[in-house]
Amino acid sequence: MAEATRTFLFMPESAYGPTNNCIGIGHELRKRGHRVVFAAERSWEGKLAALGFEEDLVDLAPPAEASDDAAAGGEDAEQDAGAFWKDYIQAISPEFRKSTAEQLETVVLPIWEELVAGAKYCEPQLRAIIERTKPDVIIEDNVLAFPALVTAGVPFVRIVSCNPLEVPGDDIAPVFSGLAADDREGWAAFRAEYDRTHRPLWEAFDAWVQEQGAPALPELEFIHHGDANLYLYPEVLDYHAERPLPEGWHRLDSSVRETEQAPADLPESFTDGTRPLVYFSLGSLGSADVALMRRVIDALAALPVNVIVSKGPLHDEFELAENMWGAEFLPQTKLIPLADLVITHGGNNTTTEALHFGKPMILLPLFWDQYDNAQRVHETGYGLRLPTYEFTAEELRGAVTSLLADEALRARTDAAGVEIRSRNGVAAAADVIERVGVAEHV
Template sequence: MDRHLAFVNVPGHGHVNPTLPVVAELVRRGWRVSYATHERFTRAVEDAGATLIPTQTDMPVPPRLTDFDPDRFAGLLEQFVSDARVDVPRLEAHFRQDPPQAVCYGRMSLTGRVLAGRLGLADVALVPVLASNEQFSPFGGFASSIFGPDQPALRRARQAMQDFAAEQGLGPQAHPMTGPPASLNIVFVPREFQPAADTFDERFRFVGPAPGRREDDPGWRPPPGGAPVLFISLGTAFNNRPDFFRMCLDAFGDGPWQVAMAVGERVDPGELGPVPPNVEVRPYFPQPTVLRHAGAFVSHAGMNSTMESLYYAVPLVTAPQMPEQEANARRVEELGLGRRLVPDDLTPQRLRAAVDEVAADERIRANLAAMRTSIREAGGAVAAADAIEERLAADP
């Protein structure tokens, strides 16, 4: 029998990157993996040993946070539906000709969830965020927490998703963010980080993060001289924040930190003003490589960034921008792994003080060491591959 798996994912770095070490481990074990996502990820997918199946779905360029209104958010959900209407029949035709044994899909991928149902295959959800079950969801009230209740545009978007799920023979609750859980859910956080962890049953495997080959990227080396490294990044989505990056230059431009600051592709470094000699500015850095050498991380608290920071026991100073990031930031602070700052109250002085405090706090260091141990014991890509193979052995 051809050992073939289909992976289907939304084309976001925070969604694709956590899965690639799992793909590489499965390929090492003799599996053939077809990975359906946008062609922008061709190189990353092929480097993991999989074959890219290009999809129409692409992430829109995010607006500035001040422009992120109910209509824009509803438009994003409706785009998931319109893309799924194109991608599901194309992928179904492809995988009926080249059958996999299971569909492993990103938690946010409506296309992947529907495809598994259409093909009648084992479904494996790849969860790069806090997990949801029948008792707990970090996404409860997600949209209303941003925009307030009873938004007509959001009602329309939810109805479109329910209608599409019903057309495809799925239950009306087949929502990419809220459930229901798949028969197997690979969660890329350790159980110790998951709220309400005792409510999650054997359907959920908390394997934690695994950086894979990304931690050996030769594209960055620590500066000579042994000065402490500070990494600053707002991720790959809502990073069009020249005001924030100017604040960081004001906060850290006089040393002693050697700063690696990732500003994304939509910020022109020239508009930031003079860059001090102890600060290196790039659109992106190889994040795991930098974090291996970092003494602190100023982050938006996206889950992928949070987990990679904890993997290397780097204390966090978080400036969350979205409800999901806020949940992560509060969890970081609750577990004594760093500090959460309120973005509206940020000043260069407060930012500098928070970084210096977390870097020197022995209690935070001890908590980080314990969390790093939990993460390494969770098993990462090897545990994820084990769980997938066990699921298929139970229901071949």
């Protein structure tokens, strides 16, 4: 434990996964007597303070524009945590039906453009926050560089809570591709298309980053490496053999925080062991695809299983079948341990949480690194990847039936979960961050 109180400034991406990851690590640092401040996006206002943290929030777009976005979404962005990206992703979601190569221009590039615009807009705000809070260490869980964070004169810690293909290597598939580990021809074509579609934006952003006094960015990467680097991925899925990471990188097999929510009041028939229990979530963004939610629900309705459904923001636009129970928001980390199988979009947090609790998965990826997680789980044998918009009801039901009947897989996922939980990723992350803060003052 550190001998003196330090101030740790977190800046997470405005989405539930990265923010919850930082909340868990921040709680651990507070337990150790440190001051923790969040420079989160403004839609999180009040929600972090309620958990005991200081808030010094940023806007990623002008207030009028944010209000317009909220009006389009039918809700107040200041009250809906993560609304900035929920509204944006819903607008581009029709593009999710395209291949990963096609999505580079219609999904991935527009997301980077929006991220870059947000970084430029909030740069003066971040400099003011750093001046006010005077942090000893700055921690960013995001995919994009914010120059203020690396020019503050204090240690910078980067957290990767997306698939670790985000850190490139010659012997691993390119990030966002969802390509198989042995598809090197596909890798080359995808990398060429990424270069074609992204180099102009990257060059302009790199030039702006350097104008703000920050170092040049790594080739075709949008964020710097830190004084310490943490990445969130179970060892059993990791690419460490194919792409060993350099010194200064630390794997967190999981980072599962204790939720403040009370356990869900499940029907007794869901917990009495008479039927297998399936947990189904497409995340706060994917669940907004009502047609896809209905397809999965209709397919599962015919199976002799019980299904917990995380219904998401458009929960009132579809009905659950008789063998289902759900709500708009669910305490996921309390429900996954009860399940026998997880059906997920392949978001990094849900993927790592499922393995943390030793559960096999069916993955229906939509965008960004979800394809990479789905492919990695599939090729390592911890679950099955299905084509999200092409699967038939029979294929989904067959996948559920086969995974539930696979006793060898159950034993393997159980063993992986025991090992992952023993490593206590939240405490390990806090140890690394704390050591950085202590070393700065030695």
